[in-house]
Amino acid sequence: MPQRGAGCGHLAVRPISAAEHLAFVRAQRSVSFLQTPAWADVKTEWRGESLGWFDGRRLAGAGLVLHRPVPRLERFTLAYLPEGPVIDWTGDISAWLDPLAVYLRAQGAFAIRLGPPVRTDTWSAAQVKEGIADPGVKRLTDLSGQWTDPVGARVTDRLRDAGWLPQSPRNGFGVGHPQFKYEIPLAGRTEDDVLKGMNQLWRRNIKKAAKDGVEVTVEDDLKVFHDLYVHTAERDRFTPRPLRYFETMFAALNAEDPERIRLYLARHRGDVVAATILIRVGAHAWYSYGASSTRKREVRGSNACQWAMIRDSLASGCEVYDLRGITPTLDPDDPHVGLIQFKVGTGGQAVRYAGEWDLPLRPLVYRAFELYIKRRGGG
Structure with missing residues (x-):
């Protein structure tokens, strides 16, 4: 958590260098990779800008802003600010967000979109399993007994009171990043x-992969990965990203930190599975x-890759292994339920974050943008 700097109520927002930004990120226990300065080099279709919040001369918060132009209103x-900014969300958030709005409006922004990196609710694996088995439960949010984070609840209340508009749709996936995720806590745990x-x-599949000689x-x-990823996309009917995107991602993130990003390949008798x-x-x-071969699925290469990544994360001192997005459905008739069923097998917990929020700075332009997005059918 960034140092508290909002007590005085006089935080100034101004641009910082990538080096200043990276030094701030390295001083934090955890920051989303979407809020690292290198991520601006990955998202080449946007203009990236590193901003700092200053309490006097002290850098108290930081954020990566991706500027997206509006067609015909360039x-x-x-x-x-995806999964950001990195500020003290436990205090008076207006002291942080008001100067951000003033700065960005002056730079020509018609709206701000951000995703506070704060949890609002957490459900255990046991609760999720019970919900899937209960015909009366259709969604995570139908379950009772979850742990509710008071910081997350306060952040969403204050954003709403300040005129911010929630963007996360009912199914959890919107124009940006998912509001519901599945995470495995690692702090204080052994393999x-x-x-x-x-x-x-899951335990049986991990053992089977090892017994069958999966390495x-x-x-x-990246070419080997991408070939398998394209194969997976054809099988599972999604649009794959081009090889160039992954080459750019690896180059940018590795330049920032050689431990930032890694590619894991599972092989069975020479075949990448x-x-x-x-x-x-x-x-x-x-x-x-992730990507997997349709052939040799019985050797459980995907489980072997996951277990290798979890073990390496533990060895690196990580406190969270993040399996990323899920939809909140627990309805066995919904095709998305398979995703949460796969991830709940790891133990872990389902987590709802505050989601993404918009603050219109120029309402007429914002309405034109909303119409444009609706005509396109999404983000």
Whole structure:
């Protein structure tokens, strides 16, 4: 958590260098990789800007802003801070967000979109399993007994009171990043602890992969990964990103920190059967991308890759292994339920974050942007 700097109520926002930004990130226990200065080099279609919050001369907070121009209104931008900014969300958030709005409006932003990195609710694996088994429960939010974070609840209340507009849709996936995620807590746990927290199927699959001779290695052969990823996209019917995107991502993140991003390949008798990408910033590790072969699925290469990434995250001192987005459905008739069923097998917990919020700075331009997005059918 950034140092508290909002007590005086006089925080100034101004641009900082990538080096200043990175030094601030390194001083934090955990920061989203989407809020590292290198992420601006990955998102080449946006203009990136590092901003700092200053309490006098002290840098008290930082954020990566991605500026997205509006078609036919190029002089105005949507100022986007994915999973950020990195500020003290426990106090008076207006002391942080008001000077941000003043600065960005002066720079030509028609709206700010941000995603506070604060949890609002957490459900245990046992609660999720019970919900899936209960025909009366259709969504995570139908479950009772979850742990509710008072900081997250306060942040969402204050954003709403200040005129910010929630953007997270009912299914949890919107124009930006998912509001619902699945995470495995690692702090204070051993490999045996994590294994015992998994269900019988996950443990069996990890053992089967090892018994069948699946070997997982950390490599840099992005072409091998991308070929398998395109194969996976064709099978599972999603649009794959081009190889160039991954080359840019690895180059940018590795230049910032050689431990930031890794490619894991699982091989069985020479055949690549699964591949995954792990990103780490401080004490937080993310499973970012995965691919698997349709052939030899029985050797469980995907489980072997996941277990290798979890073990490496533990060895690196990570406190969270993040399996990224889920939809909040627990309805067995919903095709998305398979995603949460797969992830709940790891033990862990389902988490709802505050979600993404917009603050219109130029309401007429913002309404034109909303119409444009609706015509396009999404973000």
